[in-house]
Amino acid sequence: MTHKTTPPSVLNQLDAVYAIWLREIKRAIRDRGQLIGGVSRPLLWVLIMGIGLNPYFRGEVYGEVRFIVPYTYIQFLFPAVIALNMMYTAVQSAISVIWDREFGFLREVLVSPASRAAVLLGKVLGGTTVALFHGILVLLLARFTDVALSWPAVFKALGLMLLLGFGLTSLGIVIANRVKSFEGFGVFSNLIILPLYFLSSSIFPLDPALTRVQAVVTYPEWLVLLVSWNPMTYAVDALRGALINFYQFDPSLGLIVLGGMCGVFFLWALWDFSRQ
Amino acid sequence: MAELAVEVKNISKQFGRTLALDQVSLEVPAGELFALLGPNGAGKTTLVHILCTIHLPDAGQAKIAGFDVVNQAVMARQSLGVVFQEPSLDSRLTVFENLDFHGRIYAVPTALRKQRIPEVLELVELTKWRDALVRNLSGGMKRRLEIARALMHDPALLILDEPTVGLDAQTRSRIWEYIYALQKERGMTVLVTTHYIDEVEGCDRVCIIDKGKIQALDTPEALRATYGQEVLWVEPKDALARAAILGKYPQALEHQGKLGVRNLSEGQVAAFFAEFGTRIRSSNLQTASLEDVFLALTGRAIRDQAAGGKDAMLEFGKRGGEHTQ
Numbered sequence: 001m002t003h004k005t006t007p008p009s010v011l012n013q014l015d016a017v018y019a020i021w022l023r024e025i026k027r028a029i030r031d032r033g034q035l036i037g038g039v040s041r042p043l044l045w046v047l048i049m050g051i052g053l054n055p056y057f058r059g060e061v062y063g064e065v066r067f068i069v070p071y072t073y074i075q076f077l078f079p080a081v082i083a084l085n086m087m088y089t090a091v092q093s094a095i096s097v098i099w100d101r102e103f104g105f106l107r108e109v110l111v112s113p114a115s116r117a118a119v120l121l122g123k124v125l126g127g128t129t130v131a132l133f134h135g136i137l138v139l140l141l142a143r144f145t146d147v148a149l150s151w152p153a154v155f156k157a158l159g160l161m162l163l164l165g166f167g168l169t170s171l172g173i174v175i176a177n178r179v180k181s182f183e184g185f186g187v188f189s190n191l192i193i194l195p196l197y198f199l200s201s202s203i204f205p206l207d208p209a210l211t212r213v214q215a216v217v218t219y220p221e222w223l224v225l226l227v228s229w230n231p232m233t234y235a236v237d238a239l240r241g242a243l244i245n246f247y248q249f250d251p252s253l254g255l256i257v258l259g260g261m262c263g264v265f266f267l268w269a270l271w272d273f274s275r276q
Numbered sequence: 277m278a279e280l281a282v283e284v285k286n287i288s289k290q291f292g293r294t295l296a297l298d299q300v301s302l303e304v305p306a307g308e309l310f311a312l313l314g315p316n317g318a319g320k321t322t323l324v325h326i327l328c329t330i331h332l333p334d335a336g337q338a339k340i341a342g343f344d345v346v347n348q349a350v351m352a353r354q355s356l357g358v359v360f361q362e363p364s365l366d367s368r369l370t371v372f373e374n375l376d377f378h379g380r381i382y383a384v385p386t387a388l389r390k391q392r393i394p395e396v397l398e399l400v401e402l403t404k405w406r407d408a409l410v411r412n413l414s415g416g417m418k419r420r421l422e423i424a425r426a427l428m429h430d431p432a433l434l435i436l437d438e439p440t441v442g443l444d445a446q447t448r449s450r451i452w453e454y455i456y457a458l459q460k461e462r463g464m465t466v467l468v469t470t471h472y473i474d475e476v477e478g479c480d481r482v483c484i485i486d487k488g489k490i491q492a493l494d495t496p497e498a499l500r501a502t503y504g505q506e507v508l509w510v511e512p513k514d515a516l517a518r519a520a521i522l523g524k525y526p527q528a529l530e531h532q533g534k535l536g537v538r539n540l541s542e543g544q545v546a547a548f549f550a551e552f553g554t555r556i557r558s559s560n561l562q563t564a565s566l567e568d569v570f571l572a573l574t575g576r577a578i579r580d581q582a583a584g585g586k587d588a589m590l591e592f593g594k595r596g597g598e599h600t601q
Contacts, residue, residue, distance in 0.1 A: 104364030
């Protein structure tokens with residue numbers, strides 16, 4: 001009998017990260033429901049809602065009828081749908097954490113010599129990869145939306161999506177650690193994803209060219225407040241900037257908020273995880 | 277390698293107001309098949325969870341293969357293979373993928389992993405299911421796979437927490453055949469918890485635990501000798517014989533026309549037959565069972581209890597609810 005008596009090395013920990021990442025990818029590939037959702041959601045939002053509302057995306061601002069933003073509605077909406085699709089996959093990761101916890105697989109991982117950080121990193125990177133893939137599914141629809149993609153724009157968008165996926169998956173895990181039991185996806189969808197999405201200036205613009213007073217005249221104050229507090233607002237804005245070069249906020253703000261989301265939520269999730 | 281695979285000293289653990297473990301101490305030498313016997317809620321699983329480093333003890337010390345489960349948790353984990361009471365396989369992965377995953381998170385080098393996967397599959401006779409999704413396996417096959425998985429990193433100690441719960445009799449005995457084989461052929465140290473008394477007969481030593489306390493710890497034979505009772509059942513030929521036996525042994529038990537004389541020594545048995553041998557129709561010696569031992573120690577019979585509150589969620593999962601959108 002030659003039992004291993006050395007603690008796992010850094011390389012061993014990386015192997016553990018890879019194993020957990022690979023598991024996430026395999027599960028995602030085998031989950032038809034998730035894939036169907038990932039394909040049908042952008043089709044509905046872009047092709048039906050986007051095309052349907054396209055002609056009405058103009059309005060009267062101070063007596064003058066014009067496009068509120070210098071883009072068509074479908075162009076305006078397109079980057080936000082990427083964020084939406086990625087939010088759904090992040091929630092799937094969160095649910096898989098609850099599932100693993102309640103039905104044992106988490107135990108298999110927690111009694112292994114792999115460190116908590118390695119376990120969490122593998123999980124988050126797996127979720128990020130799947131989210132990135134679902135974001136790319138939306139990008140493939142670009143030609144139907146009059147969004148002309150250049151390679152630099154695509155790479156810029158992919159970089160932002162990577163950060164968004166990482167931050168959202170970490171957030172999902174933070175939420176999952178606080179959910180005691182799970183009875184359905186609808187709760188997540190209606191309580192977390194859709195509010196964050198609708199309040200991110202995704203489907204309507206919150207033109208910051210307007211002064212605060214003008215904005216509050218156009219929209220109720222509570223709505224303006226909620227939108228400006230929502231970190232997703234700045235993520236969507238950054239994506240919009242990368243893809244159609246339209247920013248409603250300071251262009252650097254998106255990157256800062258996304259980076260902050262990644263750091264804060266990952267460390268928060270790690271803190272939770274280390275106490276288990 | 278340390279002589280002792282498990283060393284537990286004065287471990288206590290409290291959950292809220294319930295004292296799950298109260299000053300528990302035990303030692304399992306390397307190579308032993310050790311059973312932890314007790315009803316549900318006795319503290320067996322709590323002890324297993326402390327040994328697996330899932331829970332921290334409130335007081336006391338525990339070591340796995342010489343590694344302290346609190347201060348050297350990573351090394352203790354590396355030395356330990358566990359089969360939990362609740363299944364912990366990923367049902368969306370194949371048999372091979374579950375084993376490979378385990379090998380990787382336990383830092384088994386690639387070459388060894390490739391060598392061991394067919395080995396452990398052969399051991400639990402799942403070779404031809406290598407590429408099947410785990411969700412398509414039966415309950416017994418999943419259990420066998422979990423045993424195979426726990427062996428992937430060649431642990432010094434294998435812990436099985438209620439490995440036969442929920443399985444049919446045939447599958448139960450098959451699981452035990454694997455456990456015996458592991459001990460005899462591989463010299464594996466095995467710690468099994470169970471609440472089935474008949475299962476611990478073949479173990480080297482049995483620790484009876486109830487209400488968080490160790491009630492007795494010895495070989496099955498010694499436990500029976502100390503706490504059990506033997507009964508000599510005889511069927512008298514006629515009423516006269518019956519009266520004579522009862523006259524000599526007024527404490528005798530009566531059951532379906534038979535008389536049961538308790539706790540006779542060998543010489544007393546011989547004397548009984550010398551005196552009444554021609555006046556009885558049949559006789560048989562009922563040896564002490566561990567069931568009696570358990571009853572004597574805890575004052576109640578061991579039995580199953582209702583399942584926990586996760587059933588609703590589990591049902592939901594079975595309907596495929598995990599990914600409903």
